[in-house]
Amino acid sequence: MEVAKLTNVTRTYKIGQVETRALNGINLTIESGEFTSLVGPSGSGKTTLLQLIGCLDQPTSGSVIINGVETTGLNRNQRADLRKGTIGFVFQFFALIPTLTAYENVEMPLLLNGKSAAERRRRVMELLEAVGMVDRANNRPDQLSGGQQQRVAVARALVTNPKLILADEPTANLDTENGEQVMEIMKKLNKETGTTFVFATHDPRVIKYANRVVTLQDGVIVKDVPANGKS
Amino acid sequence: MINYFKLAYRNLGRHRRRSLLSGLALALGTALLMFIAAFFQGEMRSAMESTLRLNSGHLQVRDADYDPDKLSVAWDYLIETPQQVAAQIQTLDVVQTATPRLFASGIVSVRDESVGVQIIGVDPASPANAPYRTLMAGAFLTADDRDGILIGYPLAQSLGLSVGDKLTLLVNTADGSVDQQPFTVRGIFTTGTTAYDKGIVFLPLAKAQAFSGAGDRASIIFVLLKDREQAEAVAAAISSPNYQVKTWRELNQLLVLVNDFSDAYLVVINLIILGVTVTVIVNTLLMSVFERTREIGILSAIGMKGRQIVTLFLAEAFLLALGGVTAGTLAGWAVSAYFGKVGIYFGDLGLSADMLLEDRIYTYLTLESAVNLIVTAFVITLLASLYPARMAARMEPVEALHSAQ
Numbered sequence A: 001m002e003v004a005k006l007t008n009v010t011r012t013y014k015i016g017q018v019e020t021r022a023l024n025g026i027n028l029t030i031e032s033g034e035f036t037s038l039v040g041p042s043g044s045g046k047t048t049l050l051q052l053i054g055c056l057d058q059p060t061s062g063s064v065i066i067n068g069v070e071t072t073g074l075n076r077n078q079r080a081d082l083r084k085g086t087i088g089f090v091f092q093f094f095a096l097i098p099t100l101t102a103y104e105n106v107e108m109p110l111l112l113n114g115k116s117a118a119e120r121r122r123r124v125m126e127l128l129e130a131v132g133m134v135d136r137a138n139n140r141p142d143q144l145s146g147g148q149q150q151r152v153a154v155a156r157a158l159v160t161n162p163k164l165i166l167a168d169e170p171t172a173n174l175d176t177e178n179g180e181q182v183m184e185i186m187k188k189l190n191k192e193t194g195t196t197f198v199f200a201t202h203d204p205r206v207i208k209y210a211n212r213v214v215t216l217q218d219g220v221i222v223k224d225v226p227a228n229g230k231s
Numbered sequence B: 001m002i003n004y005f006k007l008a009y010r011n012l013g014r015h016r017r018r019s020l021l022s023g024l025a026l027a028l029g030t031a032l033l034m035f036i037a038a039f040f041q042g043e044m045r046s047a048m049e050s051t052l053r054l055n056s057g058h059l060q061v062r063d064a065d066y067d068p069d070k071l072s073v074a075w076d077y078l079i080e081t082p083q084q085v086a087a088q089i090q091t092l093d094v095v096q097t098a099t100p101r102l103f104a105s106g107i108v109s110v111r112d113e114s115v116g117v118q119i120i121g122v123d124p125a126s127p128a129n130a131p132y133r134t135l136m137a138g139a140f141l142t143a144d145d146r147d148g149i150l151i152g153y154p155l156a157q158s159l160g161l162s163v164g165d166k167l168t169l170l171v172n173t174a175d176g177s178v179d180q181q182p183f184t185v186r187g188i189f190t191t192g193t194t195a196y197d198k199g200i201v202f203l204p205l206a207k208a209q210a211f212s213g214a215g216d217r218a219s220i221i222f223v224l225l226k227d228r229e230q231a232e233a234v235a236a237a238i239s240s241p242n243y244q245v246k247t248w249r250e251l252n253q254l255l256v257l258v259n260d261f262s263d264a265y266l267v268v269i270n271l272i273i274l275g276v277t278v279t280v281i282v283n284t285l286l287m288s289v290f291e292r293t294r295e296i297g298i299l300s301a302i303g304m305k306g307r308q309i310v311t312l313f314l315a316e317a318f319l320l321a322l323g324g325v326t327a328g329t330l331a332g333w334a335v336s337a338y339f340g341k342v343g344i345y346f347g348d349l350g351l352s353a354d355m356l357l358e359d360r361i362y363t364y365l366t367l368e369s370a371v372n373l374i375v376t377a378f379v380i381t382l383l384a385s386l387y388p389a390r391m392a393a394r395m396e397p398v399e400a401l402h403s404a405q
């Protein structure tokens, strides 16, 4: 099943008179259960592509279909709705809400989805367990290491059982050990739950886990090959 | 349900000093509003009370031809058989007291100094004299006193008079000439209203009538009611072609006007103070919106909608308003209550008899205006906070996420 289907997608940024074509005629289909890496040099359009798939941004032209829903033309609220049920994000910076504990951060998407207290508790504990953060549940982000924060972010991205997790350089700010650990967790969750993962990355440690590697250059897909990801 | 207040509380706690300061600004603003309202109301109440009690009464019955500006005791201008008229009015249920008074113009002279005064002849037994019965020295007048006079404290001071001293009083008489006679100072009164006390002397009614040649006539029947709002009704009930009946509203048109305007002034002052205060709050919230741009982006990315983001910031404003307005109300109330007891000394503001003010103004805050202020401060704070809140909600998630990287 197609989780995401991009057809002839273009995204240009205009700053003053200067137009940057960040993406130029992208055709890409992501199937359910993939563990895909987007690679390419800096400025090639990886982040831009992830933002379009994640409905954080809209293409200048072309069509983006997420989980069977055409997203071009959706308003802000409709896009927020689509995101909260279908897509989870893991960012390069450890994007936790600083005033909330690890537990509360993971709980937030469930609150936004209107889940019951009992279900929230069960899901949050399940995910904290999966990322090995149960004993740090009541710590605030500033009391956690970078790797621990990123594990909490992974738990938060997965807690609503989304179809698709988008991660933009999730290991860039982590040392080797923590980077590996976070990747191991995501790979395990991918295998156990069938959740689809797409990474934008430069990191060979990430790429080696992928079962598909899409290479971007100057906003164009120049290479799209299956890989036999480490498991 | 998301517990917005929990989130808001924690967010305010991130910059405790800043939150505290903006709460304090709101508290100060609210306290100031309360105090100003209490001051205005106290001032107006005092002006009203002093003027009505000391000067105009609630109703005055006069001869149809009477001209208050002339202070003439020519018989044509005066009420015949004033005791009977007063007694009749006194029978009405809503009337607290009715008493004849005679007004004449005169000059007090001692040695080589002289001062123009208004002579008021009063029935010494009347309860309407209560405001003049606070004496600095001596005793009040008695009905059969033939050469006693009651003078105000400021007049006594300026002429160097004490109880028992003699003075000469000159009066314009009913037939248009002048008469004069020595009097002995029996007492020195104070009403706490210098503007009034410095220009008034009292004589027993009978003596004033005899001295000025007014016969047994009087200038007015001075009437106090149990409820001043009944003035128009009573005036209608006792009207007659022989008399003019004036209500306190007609007698104090300037004061009534100022009273009405003071509410409008108050609204303007309130808006200015609230404007300043609210700017501080809005500024605080704007700062926190800008600081938290990325966080708003994260919340938006995980599916928080604009409306929910607005609610989040409004909850912060609500908590600030709750703390600030509560503290301000307590402080404002306390200060107003203190000065309501002790008063604020202004001295003689030199106002005319049209608007008498006590030398001390006692602040006075009605529950109604306190509640009004609290609600206004609250609502305006929340309304103003809509601006930063909506600004947060309008941020595009992509830009928000980019901003702090």
Ligand SMILES: Nc1ncnc2c1ncn2[C@@H]1O[C@H](COP(=O)(O)OP(=O)(O)OP(=O)(O)O)[C@@H](O)[C@H]1O
Residues within 6 Å of the ligand: A013, A014, A015, A020, A021, A022, A040, A041, A042, A043, A044, A045, A046, A047, A048, A049, A200, B402
């Ligand atoms: N908000 C923006 N405004 C203007 N130009 C932008 C914006 N975001 C990205 N770009 C431009 O679009 C192009 C693609 O940027 P993008 O961030 O997608 O690259 P990337 O592959 O993620 O790079 P990196 O590996 O450095 O993260 C770049 O030329 C960039 O300068």
Ligand SMILES: [Mg+2]
Residues within 6 Å of the ligand: A046, A047, A048, A168, A200
């Ligand atoms: Mg990037």
